[in-house]
Every structure is written in structure tokens, then in C-alpha cells.
Amino acid sequence: MNRLFKEYEIGDFFDEMFSARGAVRAHYQRLARRFSEMEDGEFDRKRQLAEKSYLNQGITFTVYSGDEGTERIFPFDLIPRIIPASEWEHIERGLIQRLMALNLFLHDVYHEQRIIKEKIIPEEIVRSAKHFRPEFMGFDVPKNIYIHICGTDLIRDRDGVYTVLEDNGRCPSGVSYVLENRQAMKRVFPKLFARYQVRPVDRYAQDLLAVLRHVAPHGNPDPTVVVLTPGIYNSAYFEHSFLARSMGIEIVTGSDLVVTDSLVYMKTTKGLRRVDVIYRRIDDDFIDPTVFRKDSVLGVPGIIEAYRKGNVNLANAIGTGVADDKVTYYYVPKMIKFYLGEEPILPNVETYLSADDKDRKFILENLEKLVVKAANESGGYGMLIGPHATKEEIEKFRAAIVADPRGYIAQPVVLLSRSPSFCDGCAEGRHIDLRPYILCGEKTSIIPGGLTRVALRKGSLVVNSSQGGGSKDTWVLDEIDEPPSQSQSQTQSQVP
């Protein structure tokens, strides 16, 4: 046996691969066997091979600070995260339920606002949400779908319970890594891959295109669909171009589009060509300088007018940010009950609202124990992890919360589950989360798995790529054929 798992420490966390007593979980046994057959150094060679292939393919993201070498590969960990079929089935039901509720909520807040009238959510919370767009009250979107593409972040707590950490209902990114990671794993571990029945993910682009075509204005059966990107210097440009290529459609920047008489056209070598559906990877704020931020050079002047008149559709819709606000998050389980009359399948993390007097008192008294998040930030910014913070940082957040109670929420520190990750020659436990991508069109579908992000810095709970995070391939198994646990093989693969 090689030294990959020799000194593995499970620690006081839920470990995806090992039970608390050190036995390899059933769905990881074949992997444990394959990895233990490897010679020393083989794993590292494979890792280098994978990295080189990412670099050659230009699968990189751009980091804004620092000058030279602004393109980096998103670190990829070769030890996959494996999800048994039964667990996935549970996750899938929970996510579909959640997205249905969010879309019903969006329709409601932009129309009758029943949920406010029936005092489920305070009016103040909706009205003060940074991304709420009152100018779209009463506006109907095709097929009543607001969030077409949702990235919901899940974590597992100490007991392994899948819990929702946040919803990303504006422009969730990362799906290209799901597809590329899978390609890399197939190349690097073809035999291991063949030993598992892993559910494929490669239909994502076709599913996405079907969703975009489904929501074309006026039910147009043959719409022209494009991807709108901020441009090659955007950190997610690789993904934008990847998706356009995989769907076989054009990728455009704001300056490729022009609006005339409230119709959107792209500028082609054969003149202007009408555009019907735009998968936009530009936030609301930047999409139209005549309506939102005047200083935006990325957007398309007049596009919102065209959208209002129903001449073009945008995915996701304008104003979905009110649903992924971190204060709104608190109310999602209530929404599920209110709109669907169901109990939430996936729980939220326990959350305190600093807008609530009682909660705020608790938050301010326990800052050093809590995680505080700004309601409208993403990417791991605007966050305080109490136990890891300095006195100064805590005081800064204290002042910020007092000044703007609506702007923050707090949660207990959740000890994210860990998964063995390759660090410096052997496997070490690192915290992970999971972002599945949910598509809502004619039906709601999720490609099996999603992006497993891993906090590669020792002890870190932050998985964002901008904060030293990496990713893993996520294997959702097709069968429930987990080998019967044999005590013999368990002792063999026990961690010393």
C-alpha cells in the first residue's frame, strides 16, 4: 500500500469517505482499492498530467489582483466526491421543490404580493432588498419562469445532513468545471471510472439550450439564442465561451448588440440579425446603461425597453436577486410551505436576522462564535468567520451591523463535511460543499452531481475560487449496488 491514506486523519467532522470509526464507506471502497494499488508518485504524476491538460486547453479563470500571470487554472483535486443514488434522489427532490417555490415567490412579489399581505414575509424585507426591481411590478415574463438557471449551494453538517447554504439565482457560474472535471477524470482514471456506474453530465448544454428556446418571446419555435458575456477579461469568460460552443450558438459582447425600435439585433457580416433570447452573464446593474448603472460599458443601451415590450427574453429574468438575497433566504422554508403546502425537503442552515431586534442582540453578543454574511455579497466576500477573526475584524462587523441591520445575517459556524483531498503527496481532509445546477424550462432538471468545491487551505471553511478553493469531480452513482460491507475488506482499508 502506498502512503496516500496512511496518515489520514478523519478529525471531528463528517467525512465523505470514512465513517467516524475509520471504515471506508461502502460507495468509496472500489476507489480506496484502486488508489491503494498505485505506486508512490503515480498519483502526483496523474495530477500533473491533469493540470497540464487544463492549461493547454486554456481552462482558466482570471484573477484581478496582481499583474503577471492573471490567468490561473482552477485547482482540481483528483479524488472524486461520490454520492450514492439514494442520497442524490433526496437532493434532487429537495432542489426541485426549492426552485419551484422561488419562481412562485418571484412571480408573487412582482404581482399580487400575497406572501406579504398574508404576513409571511415583512414588506420591508422585500422592498429593501438591494436587487428588488420595483420598476418591474406587474411585468410578465414568458412562461412565468424567472430563475431559469439556479446554482444552490449545499453543505453537509456534522451528521451528514444535506443543508442549503445559499441560492444563486442571478448568474451562477462554475458549471463548465463540472463538465471539464469529468473529462479530466475519464482521461486520468479510465479504469476506475469504468468500475463505477457514474451518471453522465454531458447533456447539460443541450438541456440549457432547450430551456432557453422554451422561453422565447411569443412562443417563437425557432428563436435565435445567444450568450451575452462581459468579455474576455471577465473571470468566467472561459465558461461563457464553453457554453456557447457546447450549445452551438453565438457568444456576444454588449457592443455586438444594438437595439433599434425596441428590437435587439446582433451586428453580423451580413447586416443586422434579430436576437430573441439572451442567456446573459451580466448582472442586472450592468445590462443597460440607460436604465441601471449609467457607467456600464458592458451593457446594451435600450435592451431593457425591448425586454419590457416582450421582444426579447433574458435568462435569468431581471430582478431575481430579490430571491437570492441572504435575508430572503431565511424565509425560503416558509415560502415552500406557503406556496406548495409542503415541508421543505432540504433544511436551511439556522439563521439569525440582524434586522430582528432579538436576533440582533444575540448576534452582537456572540460575534466571535458566528459566521456573519452581508446580505448581498457573493464569492466569499463580505463575510466574517467569528472563530477565525481578529478582534479588529469583529469590531468592524459589529459597527456595520449596527449601522445597517438589514444588510447582514448570522449563522452558527457549520462544520462542513470533509473529503480526502490530495495535498503535498498524500490525502488530507478538506472541507467541501456542493453546487448543483438546476434548470427550469418545460420541466425542471438537474444534471446529476454538480460542482464540488473544496477549501484547499488547511482548516479553511471558504471554498470560493477567489479564496484558495479548488474543485473535484462529483460522481452520482447510477445504482444502489454498493458492495455488501465485508468486515475483512473493512479492516484492510482501515485507517491506522
Next chain:
Amino acid sequence: MLSRVADSCFWLSRYIERAETNARILDVNMQLMLDFEDQNPNMLQQHWQPVLATLEDQELFNKHHEKITPEAVMEFVTFAKKNPGAIISCIAAARENARTVREQISSEMWEQINRTFLYLRDGMARADFQDSPIDFYRVLVDKLHAFQGTSDATMIHGEGWDFLQLGKYVERADSTSRVLDIKYHILLPSGEQVGGHVDITQWMAVLRSCSALEAYLKTNVGEVTSWQVAEFLILHGEFPRSIRFCANKLNNALYSISGCEVGYFSNEAERLCGMLRSKLNYTTIGAIFDTGLHQFLDETQLSLIDIAGAITETYCRWMDE
């Protein structure tokens, strides 16, 4: 096709071709230098100055260097990021353009450009260069040829491909005319040496830098004269780097894009290209030398500039609106 994409394809291709021209010129010049018996600094300076003149890099070079030395010129034209005409800058620019049209070109094409860029950027190229500059330039030209082959074999030969052809042949016609112009300028005044040993070697070098020596020798058995070299590089109908060949290819790509009937024109680029083409198809080397070679080449370069401008005007005029 989006105008921006057409423009990027055009420039992507020009930059690739430009990098290849640079690599080839440096390779040939390096080899020629090794034939010198006398390696005094003056001779070396005289030998390397035309490289800078051909590539129109002279002014910027002078800003950064006091003296022309082989090392300084090779460094400047190969690795100097501050020089927008350097090979590394051309490849970087080609790659930036390729990045914006990744959904148009094949993944294989993108990876070929990206690998070439990483090779130049990450020190492997530098190591190869230090081992043997000649081998290094060959390897580089091979990589760029691989890009051409990959494009041909993996990309749909549709509009995007046509724009790649436009960029390639505009750039190639231009660089052949410049190589010829500069060498002619430098070689001819030394009248006493016409037909001498150095002269033949130099003209052979001109042919080599256009990858034309073997092809030339097949056409003009056993003789290397300035007259015939000029004829070959300007007027040969089938040699892929001759100006006439390039103009014909350029013309084909233009008509393929517009679908216009041959014999007519549907835009200014086609009209100008048709004129250049018929000039090349119906002239003789005698007539060219009568007007003056330099003047002829100068006019050709100006037409190429006009054609490139007309292509942008015709297909990409929306871009800045």
C-alpha cells in the same frame, strides 16, 4: 457571422502569419551569418539591420538599444514583449483574438495556439533557443504550420474560415513584398558584386526566407539571379508565398464570403482585389523592372492596405457604432 468575430478571425490569422514570417527571417539570417568568414561588428550590423527594416521595427529598437548586435536583434524580434511586432507579441495577440472566437474555431485550433503561447511564455522556448536558435525557429515554424493544418482539417470551411484566409494571404503577400523590397534595396547598389558569390548567397537567402529555394530551383534550374528570384516571388502562379498566388487566394476568399459572381464585384474589397489580381496576372517581370521594382512593390503594399481597409469597412463597419 458576427462582425467582431470576422474581425478577430482576420487578425488572428494575420498575427500567426506574421509570427511565422519573423521566425523564418531570423532563421535565415542566422544561418547566413554563420557563412561569414569575417565577423567584425560592422559586418554584423550591416547583416542584421535589414531584418529590422523589413519588419519595420527599427525605430523602437533604437529606443532600447544603442548598437545592432545579432543577439539584440534576435531577442528583440523574438522575445521582447515591449515590441508589438515580436514573435511572442504576435502569438499573444493571435491567442487573444482566438479566445474571443473560441466558439467559431475548433478546440484543436485553440489548443494549438494556446500551447504555442505557453511554450513561448513559460521558458521552454528560451531553453530551446539557447540550445540552438536555428532549431528553435524551425520548431516554432512547425508549430505554426501545425496550426494551419489543424485549421484546414478541423474547421468548417465556411465564413469564419474564409476570414482566416483573408488575414493569412493579406499578411503573406505583404511580407513577401517587403522581404523582396528590402533585399533588393540592399543588394543591388553593390553593383560590382552582381553575380558574385555573396550576391548568389544573399538571393538564395531571400528565397529561403520565403521557403522558396527548393521550389525556385525546380523552376529555374541551376540559376539564381535577382531578376528570376523577383519573378518567382512576385508572379509564380502556384508557389504559395508568391504575391500573385496570395492575391488569387485572397480573391477566392472574398468571393466565397459574398457569393458574388466572378467577373463582377459587390463591394470595394472585391473591386480593389480584382484590380491587384489582374495586374499581377497580366504583367511580366520585364514590365515590372521597367517601372522600377521598388515602385511596383510599394504600390502593391499600398493596395494590400487598401484591401484590408475595405474588408473592415464592408464587413465590420457596425463594430464601432
